[in-house]
Amino acid sequence: xxxxxxxxxxxxxxxxxxxxxxxxxxxPVLADAKLFQQSIAVLCERHVKQKPKTVAAIDxxxxxxxxxxxxxxxxxxIPIRKKGKLPFTTLDESYDLEYGSATISMHVDAVKKGDTxxxxxxxxxxGGTAAACARLIExxxxxxxxxxxxxxxxxxxxxxxxxRYPVFSAIVYEGG
Amino acid sequence: xxxxxxxxxxxxxxxxxxxxxxxxxxxPVLADAKLFQQSIAVLCERHVKQKPKTVAAIDxxxxxxxxxxxxxxxxxxIPIRKKGKLPFTTLDESYDLEYGSATISMHVDAVKKGDTxxxxxxxxxxGGTAAACARLIExxxxxxxxxxxxxxxxxxxxxxxxxRYPVFSAIVYEGG
Numbered sequence: 001x002x003x004x005x006x007x008x009x010x011x012x013x014x015x016x017x018x019x020x021x022x023x024x025x026x027x028p029v030l031a032d033a034k035l036f037q038q039s040i041a042v043l044c045e046r047h048v049k050q051k052p053k054t055v056a057a058i059d060x061x062x063x064x065x066x067x068x069x070x071x072x073x074x075x076x077x078i079p080i081r082k083k084g085k086l087p088f089t090t091l092d093e094s095y096d097l098e099y100g101s102a103t104i105s106m107h108v109d110a111v112k113k114g115d116t117x118x119x120x121x122x123x124x125x126x127g128g129t130a131a132a133c134a135r136l137i138e139x140x141x142x143x144x145x146x147x148x149x150x151x152x153x154x155x156x157x158x159x160x161x162x163x164r165y166p167v168f169s170a171i172v173y174e175g176g
Numbered sequence: 177x178x179x180x181x182x183x184x185x186x187x188x189x190x191x192x193x194x195x196x197x198x199x200x201x202x203x204p205v206l207a208d209a210k211l212f213q214q215s216i217a218v219l220c221e222r223h224v225k226q227k228p229k230t231v232a233a234i235d236x237x238x239x240x241x242x243x244x245x246x247x248x249x250x251x252x253x254i255p256i257r258k259k260g261k262l263p264f265t266t267l268d269e270s271y272d273l274e275y276g277s278a279t280i281s282m283h284v285d286a287v288k289k290g291d292t293x294x295x296x297x298x299x300x301x302x303g304g305t306a307a308a309c310a311r312l313i314e315x316x317x318x319x320x321x322x323x324x325x326x327x328x329x330x331x332x333x334x335x336x337x338x339x340r341y342p343v344f345s346a347i348v349y350e351g352g
Binding site: 011016017027028030036065067068074076079084086087088110 | 192283
């Protein structure tokens with residue numbers, strides 16, 4: 001699928017969330033009915049014939065794309081969240097950030113052995129969050145059919161952390 | 177639509193996020209393909225013939241239902257977020273919490289005068305967040321066609337803050 005219209009709609013916001021960072025703002029894509037539908041279609045198209053059992057996504061922007069993909073495919077949805085946000089018993093995984101670390105959690109009953117899972121997120125940057133998400137799913141015996149991103153910042157080399165999985169990105173920016 | 181199956185799947189978690197609170201956990205609804213589709217269908221059904229221009233929702237659980245509703249209706253999506261999370265110029269609204277206050281933000285270009293907006297959230301509790309969300313949209317000239325919740329805690333009287341708008345809830349618990 002040609003993603004030029006999506007790429008054209010993404011707004012570049014300098015110095016957000018901090019000085020020196022160029023932020024790719026996807027809200028103009030979301031706000032436009034056609035572009036939003038196209039962004040979901042491009043994440044779904046490799047999974048229409050052989051559907052995953054469930055789509056997993058990480059809060060908060062990942063929820064937007066992941067839930068819409070699950071709705072379009074007609075499958076279930078698993079929320080993966082920052083530690084402390086999920087109410088039932090969780091599994092946790094930590095990963096390194098530029099300064100310090102972060103921990104994400106998934107309910108222990110979200111994935112059963114042999115379940116096929118499509119992970120969806122808005123942005124592949126350093127890949128740490130997606131890799132931790134994949135580890136949570138694999139610890140419960142789930143099989144990751146793909147990790148699909150709307151945007152990839154190729155300069156940050158996030159794919160190097162995800163070499164064990166099929167990775168798809170709709171729009172690639174060469175920088176970081 | 178009969179929502180008994182949805183209600184049966186909702187898991188009651190005592191003492192989350194703090195002692196004395198009974199939390200209604202919707203993740204078993206999300207994880208089940210049929211129940212997730214049903215939860216989205218019941219939020220959409222009054223809007224299929226006359227569609228809103230856009231669906232607005234508040235992070236993080238609101239994004240799950242709001243984005244899936246927007247996908248199913250084939251319309252755009254507006255994320256409303258805690259202050260500081262949106263990259264472009266925002267409008268802000270504050271509202272009271274039990275202790276202290278909170279502020280939510282929306283991009284200034286998310287709503288244009290006369291736009292019809294469906295607000296979607298998972299839970300109607302005290303109604304403060306939804307009322308603030310509605311004020312943000314009305315400040316930009318948007319018209320709120322409905323505020324739709326999956327769950328309403330009737331004992332907290334959130335509807336009293338939303339009397340100016342059509343309010344729908346799929347599942348009502350009498351307590352708080």
